Amino acid sequence: MRRVAVTGVGVVSPLGNGIRPFFESLAAGRSGVARLSMRFEERLVCRIGASVSGFDAESLFAAPRLRMLDRVSQFALAATAEALSEAGEVFDGLDLERAGVFVGTGMGGARTTDESYFTLYGEQSDRLKPLSVLLAMNNAAASWIGMEHGLRGANLTYSTACSSSAVAIGEAARRVASGEADVMIAGGSEAPLNFGTLKAWDAMRTLATEDPEDASASCKPFARDRSGLVLGEGAAMLVLEDWDRAVQRGARIRAEMAGYGLCADPSHITRPSVAGQAAAMRRALADARMSVAEIDYINAHGTGTQANDSVETAAIKEVFGARAHAIPVSSTKSMHGHLLGAAGAIEFAASLLAMEAGIAPPTINLRHPDPECDLDYVALVARSGVGIGAFMSNSFAFGGTNAVLIGRRAP
Amino acid sequence: MTTLERLQALLRNELDLAPERLAPDARLEDLDIDSLRLIEILFSVEDAFAVTVPAGADELRARLVTVGDLAAYIDSLLAQKANSAP
The missing domain is CATH 3.40.47.10 (Thiolase/Chalcone synthase)
Incomplete structure (x- = not known):
């Protein structure tokens, strides 16, 4: 089995977009949790979440392309772009059949699904956006990443709920280790902060109670007064690469x-x-x-x-x-x-x-x-x-x- | 505004295209309007012109080759609508 290098990391997160702001927030103990505002917010039992801010999709994607991208794919593409910029010229001289994409997502294009149902049931309209299927399908994010870079190796989407992207990364690393692939883009993306998805989580009674004094302090892992989880959105992507290849091309191996x-x-x-x-x-x-x-x-x-x-x-x-x-x-x-x-x-x-x-x-x-x-x-x-x-x-x-x-x- | 002018404005908005590329004889193919983009555009056409596009994607793709073809097709839908009005 070959060794696997991590040569790129990219993040879109409630704590900042990009690995530097993300880690600065982590090190500072900053919370990305806040009250959410959306249509029907007054009907949410749990009105808090960790949302991504400062993410300017309009400046990242041309309008015709943006119409084809659910928020979950936008996050995945942005995180991938950062990971690849970190990784340097990772595809140079590579047969792109030896490069693939594995993405984990639990809920896929949940926002598109939610908006479509609102159109159908809320507005009683049949005017669904013509590309709704392509926006909502769970494998959209992985597909767009592969298309953007012409990658012809395995392109898979893993959906195992909260372990989806750990599975995607682990499985991708195995492809590189076994010699089936030389470079894999692997990670996960999620954008679940829409009314329908939040209500489904509400119904499970597993979300945190809002802290009465400070909404941003509502998620309390390992504390006696912990009351549940707080949903967040964002993406993180890695570039995984055959160790020897990474060394030969002088890449910065991060781990x-x-x-x-x-x-x-x-x-x-x-x-x-x-x-x-x-x-x-x-x-x-x-x-x-x-x-x-x-x-x-x-x-x-x-x-x-x-x-x-x-x-x-x-x-x-x-x-x-x-x-x-x-x-x-x-x-x-x-x-x-x-x-x-x-x-x-x-x-x-x-x-x-x-x-x-x-x-x-x-x-x-x-x-x-x-x-x-x-x-x-x-x-x-x-x-x-x-x-x-x-x-x-x-x-x-x-x-x-x-x-x-x-x-x-x-x- | 003529149908063609309204269509050109719609395409400019939807596709970020320069107006000079949207001449009547411009081929949809050359504007990167593939079958998916065509379906999206027809959806907007239905809203903008208050018409219903009845045909499926493959049939339309064969019939509609240029921007002018699309404008003429919209005109035919508008005419049908006018004729069927009570």
């Missing part, structure tokens, strides 16, 4: 994509299990041929739900043993919200940037510890001077597909 652990937890459609989460972490470690002693930072799935955070804590303790208490574990979802299908990718990006900076991002809003959650969650403020040789990024999903990624510092 080694070292391990990927995947397992299904068939016990319940939503309830996580310690065994299932622990199995995915163990598989990632085995895949990376690393011991728990080599992991210096964990970006937790850390949704802020009662069920996840205590189970994840127990799973980390089961896998890491005594070392569990010595590793900084943070939930950056406390700041950027839960990006669902893009969560794994944006949290891998956050971890990679944390490794480069030697700064563990905090779990903000963790003021009231939960006795069942007793790890070092880097509460409230970031910690600098943390030597991170390798990190683990956890993604656990409704439906039970658990995926864990491990990144290692490039030598």
Whole structure:
């Protein structure tokens, strides 16, 4: 198997567009969560979310093209553009059959679907936009990325709810490792902040209660007073590349994509299990041929739900043993919200940037510890001077597909 | 405004095209109007001219080769509508 290099990273996020503003916000412990405003907002039980601001689609895409792009594809294309600009001339001299795109998304073009239903049922009109199918289809983002760069290798969309993009990255890395591809663009995108999607989440009663004093402090992973997750939107994309090729062309290797652990937890459609989460972490470690002693930072799935955070804590303790208490574990979802299908990718990006900076991002809003959650969650403020040789990024999903990624510092 | 002028204005808006490219004999193909773009344009035509375009994409694509063809087709739809009015 070949080694896999990460040679590009790109982000569109509620904490800023571009990896620099994104990581500055993470390091500053800034929250991207706020009150949402949209049609029918007064009917939302949970009126908060982490939305992307300062994203000027009109300036990024010509009008005829923009009409073909749901917000989820716009985010994916913008994040890809940044990742590729970071990666340099990655396609030079490459047979483009050896380059592909894997994207994770949970809800695809949900905004288009929502707008279409509003037209049909709300306005009682049959005037649906003629390209609605192309905007809403789940594989649109991956397809547009592949078309923009003429990539003829595998183009796949993974939809495993909250682990979608961790799966996309892990599977893409395997294509490069096996020699099937030399370059893969991999990551995730999600744009779920529309009324219909939010109401569906409302109905599940799994969203956070708005903090009465500060809406931006509503997502409280690992805290005793955590009340649920806060939905977010955005995208993160990576350029994964055959290590030797990256070295030969003098690319800046930002990390080694070292391990990927995947397992299904068939016990319940939503309830996580310690065994299932622990199995995915163990598989990632085995895949990376690393011991728990080599992991210096964990970006937790850390949704802020009662069920996840205590189970994840127990799973980390089961896998890491005594070392569990010595590793900084943070939930950056406390700041950027839960990006669902893009969560794994944006949290891998956050971890990679944390490794480069030697700064563990905090779990903000963790003021009231939960006795069942007793790890070092880097509460409230970031910690600098943390030597991170390798990190683990956890993604656990409704439906039970658990995926864990491990990144290692490039030598 | 004639139908052609109204159509030219609509195409300018929809496609970001310079007016001089939208002469009556300009071929839709040369304006990058593929079958998908044509369907989008016809949707806007239906709104702008308050007509219903009955045919499917393949049939229209065969019939409508130039900007002038499209204007003439809209005129025929407008005429049909006028004739069928009570």
